[in-house]
Amino acid sequence: MIKVEKVTLYHITQRLKVPFTSSIGHVTDRDSILVEVIDSDGVSGWGEVVAFSTPWYTEETISTCFHLLKDILIPLVISETFEHPDELQEIFKRIKRNQMAKASLEGAIWDLYAKKKNVSLSTALGGVRNEIECGVVIGISSFSNMIEQITRYHEEGYKRFKIKISPEQDMKIVEEIRKRFPDLPLMADANSSYTLNDVERLKELDQFGLMMIEQPLAADDIVDHAKLQENLSTPICLDESIITSEDARKAIELGSCQVINIKPGRVGGLTESKKIHDLCLEHSIPVWCGGMLETSISRAHNIALASLANFTIPGDISSSSRYWEKDIVDPEIRSVSGKISVPNEIGIGYKVKKDLLKSIASSVTVLK
Ligand SMILES: O=C(O)CCC(=O)C1=CC=C[C@@H](O)[C@@H]1C(=O)O
Numbered sequence: 021m022i023k024v025e026k027v028t029l030y031h032i033t034q035r036l037k038v039p040f041t042s043s044i045g046h047v048t049d050r051d052s053i054l055v056e057v058i059d060s061d062g063v064s065g066w067g068e069v070v071a072f073s074t075p076w077y078t079e080e081t082i083s084t085c086f087h088l089l090k091d092i093l094i095p096l097v098i099s100e101t102f103e104h105p106d107e108l109q110e111i112f113k114r115i116k117r118n119q120m121a122k123a124s125l126e127g128a129i130w131d132l133y134a135k136k137k138n139v140s141l142s143t144a145l146g147g148v149r150n151e152i153e154c155g156v157v158i159g160i161s162s163f164s165n166m167i168e169q170i171t172r173y174h175e176e177g178y179k180r181f182k183i184k185i186s187p188e189q190d191m192k193i194v195e196e197i198r199k200r201f202p203d204l205p206l207m208a209d210a211n212s213s214y215t216l217n218d219v220e221r222l223k224e225l226d227q228f229g230l231m232m233i234e235q236p237l238a239a240d241d242i243v244d245h246a247k248l249q250e251n252l253s254t255p256i257c258l259d260e261s262i263i264t265s266e267d268a269r270k271a272i273e274l275g276s277c278q279v280i281n282i283k284p285g286r287v288g289g290l291t292e293s294k295k296i297h298d299l300c301l302e303h304s305i306p307v308w309c310g311g312m313l314e315t316s317i318s319r320a321h322n323i324a325l326a327s328l329a330n331f332t333i334p335g336d337i338s339s340s341s342r343y344w345e346k347d348i349v350d351p352e353i354r355s356v357s358g359k360i361s362v363p364n365e366i367g368i369g370y371k372v373k374k375d376l377l378k379s380i381a382s383s384v385t386v387l388k
């Protein structure tokens with residue numbers, strides 16, 4: 021039985037080692053809220069709000085998530101007793117969307133649940149792998165800088181390379197990369213920077229043998245994506261368009277994509293992530309785990325999730341040192357030759373450095 025008694029929210033801001041730019045946003049300082057839940061047996065679990073400070077990727081922000089957590093979701097959870105984190109979906113049903121706020125608390129309760137069951141989060145979720153393959157994302161910057169980064173990460177052994185593209189710099193950069201790395205497992209994320217008027221342009225990308233193109237069209241669209249997919253040989257992968265397993269069902273039915281990127285934050289948590297994973301498995305749609313420039317708490321959740329059977333494509337899971345000077349968990353999360361072992365220890369399998377967290381937190385809010 022789980023009875024959450026106390027929840028602590030740590031608000032931190034960390035400077036990224038290198039700013040991250042996509043076609044829709046630019047991040048230099050990354051705000052995060054880290055969520056620690058403690059239950060009536062004194063067991064603790066960790067989660068993370070992965071929303072950004074402003075609503076450029078989805079409509080949620082760090083501030084909306086703080087409000088939702090403090091004023092609505094945490095009071096709801098504290099008043100309930102439950103057996104399994106899956107039950108949170110019923111408890112949260114009355115609250116529309118706000119997936120990242122929900123996911124942060126739900127993820128912390130999954131960690132706590134796994135610890136109470138004495139198993140790793142991977143085992144609790146039904147994971148089948150003891151290591152996962154790592155991919156890396158290269159944000160928009162000068163061509164030479166992007167090539168330099170790809171070269172370095174390639175030498176480090178990363179298994180999949182995602183670049184950010186927009187109509188302003190698509191063909192040229194893909195061509196440049198292909199000249200140097202003809203066989204690189206390469207994909208491109210457009211973050212909705214195209215419309216159906218760009219079909220001819222996108223068709224030209226087919227010649228470069230990309231693994232997939234991620235979210236070429238609008239975030240709220242699955243109809244135009246189906247039309248586009250009919251015209252492209254490059255598989256479309258949906259990111260922003262998939263907020264629930266129902267969205268995934270409809271997108272699969274319409275033929276809007278051939279791959280889905282699952283980010284637990286975007287879809288409201290690990291339970292929904294699992295549902296999407298299972299549905300995709302049934303329909304032979306491979307999935308991979310997307311990143312959110314997160315700390316190692318969310319990274320640890322992603323590693324556990326990516327150990328499920330249908331995560332057959334390396335995700336955006338890279339070493340924590342890719343973004344951060346200091347890791348907030350022990351041991352540090354590191355990709356070695358493009359792989360990370362899935363921890364066997366209970367829960368997320370990494371110890372959160374609470375002293376470090378307290379020393380960098382701009383606010384600590386305790387709710388009971
Ligand atoms: O976590 C990472 O390493 C990068 C993640 C990443 O590429 C993204 C995170 C958040 C918003 C985006 O522009 C982008 C994405 O759309 O997938």
Ligand SMILES: [Mg+2]
Nearest residue numbers: 209234235259
């Ligand atoms: Mg994306």
